[in-house]
Amino acid sequence: MTTIDFHLFQVAAPTADEMTAAYAALHARLDAATSDDQRHAALRDWDAIRRRIETWEALVGLRFQQNTQDPAARAEREYADGLRPKLTELSVVLKRRFLQPPLRSIVAQTYGDYVLALWEADVLTFEPAIADDLVAESKLEADYTDLLSSAKIDFRGSTCNLSEIVKYREDANRDTRHDAEKARWSWFAANRPALDSLYDQLVGLRTGMARKLGFDDFIGLGYKRMKRVDYDQADVERFRADVREHLVPLAVELRKLQAQTLGVDRLRFWDEGVHDPRGNPAPQGDHDWMIDRATEMFDAMHPEIGGFFRLMNDAHLMDLKNRKDKAPGGFCTSFPDFGVPYIFANFNGTKGDVEVFTHEIGHALQGYLSREQPVVDYLWPTYESCEIHSMSLEFLTWPHMDKFFGAGADRFRKIHLAQSLLFIPYGVAVDHFQHLVYASPDATPAERHGMWQQMERTYLPWRDYGDLPHVDQGGLWQFQRHIYLSPFYYIDYTLAQTCALQFWVRANRDFTGALADYLALCRRGGEAPFQELAKSAGLISPFTPNCLRDVAAQARAELAKLA
Numbered sequence: 430m431t432t433i434d435f436h437l438f439q440v441a442a443p444t445a446d447e448m449t450a451a452y453a454a455l456h457a458r459l460d461a462a463t464s465d466d467q468r469h470a471a472l473r474d475w476d477a478i479r480r481r482i483e484t485w486e487a488l489v490g491l492r493f494q495q496n497t498q499d500p501a502a503r504a505e506r507e508y509a510d511g512l513r514p515k516l517t518e519l520s521v522v523l524k525r526r527f528l529q530p531p532l533r534s535i536v537a538q539t540y541g542d543y544v545l546a547l548w549e550a551d552v553l554t555f556e557p558a559i560a561d562d563l564v565a566e567s568k569l570e571a572d573y574t575d576l577l578s579s580a581k582i583d584f585r586g587s588t589c590n591l592s593e594i595v596k597y598r599e600d601a602n603r604d605t606r607h608d609a610e611k612a613r614w615s616w617f618a619a620n621r622p623a624l625d626s627l628y629d630q631l632v633g634l635r636t637g638m639a640r641k642l643g644f645d646d647f648i649g650l651g652y653k654r655m656k657r658v659d660y661d662q663a664d665v666e667r668f669r670a671d672v673r674e675h676l677v678p679l680a681v682e683l684r685k686l687q688a689q690t691l692g693v694d695r696l697r698f699w700d701e702g703v704h705d706p707r708g709n710p711a712p713q714g715d716h717d718w719m720i721d722r723a724t725e726m727f728d729a730m731h732p733e734i735g736g737f738f739r740l741m742n743d744a745h746l747m748d749l750k751n752r753k754d755k756a757p758g759g760f761c762t763s764f765p766d767f768g769v770p771y772i773f774a775n776f777n778g779t780k781g782d783v784e785v786f787t788h789e790i791g792h793a794l795q796g797y798l799s800r801e802q803p804v805v806d807y808l809w810p811t812y813e814s815c816e817i818h819s820m821s822l823e824f825l826t827w828p829h830m831d832k833f834f835g836a837g838a839d840r841f842r843k844i845h846l847a848q849s850l851l852f853i854p855y856g857v858a859v860d861h862f863q864h865l866v867y868a869s870p871d872a873t874p875a876e877r878h879g880m881w882q883q884m885e886r887t888y889l890p891w892r893d894y895g896d897l898p899h900v901d902q903g904g905l906w907q908f909q910r911h912i913y914l915s916p917f918y919y920i921d922y923t924l925a926q927t928c929a930l931q932f933w934v935r936a937n938r939d940f941t942g943a944l945a946d947y948l949a950l951c952r953r954g955g956e957a958p959f960q961e962l963a964k965s966a967g968l969i970s971p972f973t974p975n976c977l978r979d980v981a982a983q984a985r986a987e988l989a990k991l992a
């Protein structure tokens with residue numbers, strides 16, 4: 430038996446010449462092929478090349494995020510960013526070839542029709558004419574990550590990074606919350622010119638690429654980049670309308686209740702993270718203690734999940750502690766050559782640690798359970814489906830929250846549910862904002878801040894920033910990394926949350942059945958588009974009118990019970 434250990438993972442960096450030669454060899458084999466067996470073999474060998482590239486890119490990206498100040502890791506990341514357009518070009522040319530007869534039917538026989546739809550989206554997102562723009566885009570995105578990672582915020586005698594300062598959002602003391610938010614947003618105010626300029630350049634660059642590719646604006650290209658093949662802008666707008674009708678009023682009620690619970694007459698921005706006058710419940714131990722509790726929890730849930738978690742732990746596939754020079758945030762990545770995922774987080778001692786942990790483990794579990802999918806495109810679904818696995822596991826672990834929070838478990842559940850509901854209007858605001866931005870790419874930075882304020886009035890009408898700098902002028906969105914790094918990747922969370930809440934409703938009635946459907950969904954990986962995957966797991970598509978009405982009703986009932 431081979432032992433999997435992250436510390437031993439090595440993948441040689443590909444070079445442009447090596448890859449050009451490898452692709453030329455595949456084309457030559459297809460030219461010379463006289464049988465379908467030979468065509469199938471070329472298709473499978475190409476998949477192996479793509480797995481190696483994905484594994485290498487994931488390792489390079491991860492090692493940089495683990496230490497953004499390591500010059501060697503940075504140099505590798507920059508090398509990978511520089512090589513990516515060449516790799517994209519080689520791959521797009523071959524995809525175009527496989528989309529044409531007679532090869533098209535070889536692909537369909539081997540992997541089914543869905544991969545053809547994915548590749549049809551891909552080939553619309555690239556022409557050699559935008560290769561230099563893509564390098565420039567990566568560079569600007571890296572500059573944004575660097576700027577946020579470099580933040581040093583003085584707060585009450587200590588120096589915090591942006592991951593550390595946000596823990597005070599949940600402090601029981603109102604002055605502490607206020608002062609920490611003031612310190613955080615003062616950093617953003619001081620860096621507003623740089624943040625405005627980076628985004629302005631990104632919007633200009635992305636719009637330019639879209640026009641070179643024949644789109645009117647970046648919105649169409651953004652959807653293709655997200656590989657949306659079974660819904661469009663009109664579907665998303667219908668969902669946003671459903672949110673305005675069913676969830677914004679519920680969110681307003683929840684915020685009123687929250688103010689009453691906290692005993693304040695006006696709920697300010699710095700109060701929004703706290704739902705309990707004692708402060709939010711926090712996990713009752715440190716990182717190592719949490720790993721032990723998680724091992725017990727996953728063993729109790731299902732033997733397959735327990736075994737998977739032991740592998741994650743034993744093979745060093747988790748980096749969860751906050752430390753200096755580590756990039757902020759949490760994510761899951763994976764190494765197709767080794768058949769395992771990896772999770773990254775920055776624990777800070779709040780309940781968010783448990784939420785981020787169960788969320789990222791949900792992604793990792795799906796990545797692991799679908800590792801035998803036959804083509805690299807099916808290892809992960811598109812993002813709105815990926816987030817179903819992560820957000821649903823946050824709910825499916827509810828029965829075990831006593832392990833982490835002791836007597837505070839019900840308080841945790843109530844807050845988790847309230848925040849999940851409150852998240853949807855925010856997530857939709859982030860999405861709607863980006864539609865406004867890319868529809869008017871020539872807007873000034875000040876006009877963009879005005880667009881964000883319009884979104885806050887629509888989706889977050891209770892919001893009161895008091896005396897905080899920057900955010901009272903429409904600057905909150907500049908902390909939301911997806912807006913800079915992953916355009917139009919945000920509605921995905923709200924679509925998935927709508928599905929996760931349905932899993933939560935079902936788990937309350939029939940936990941075993943809900944878990945079985947969940948694991949079956951994980952195993953399917955990305956072999957089908959969003960609405961088909963959701964349907965196969967017994968979920969109602971969020972694009973079905975009034976989908977949120979029932980979820981909102983169930984949530985109201987449950988919140989009343991937990992109160």
Ligand code: ZN
Nearest residue numbers: 788792816819
């Ligand atoms: Zn996620």
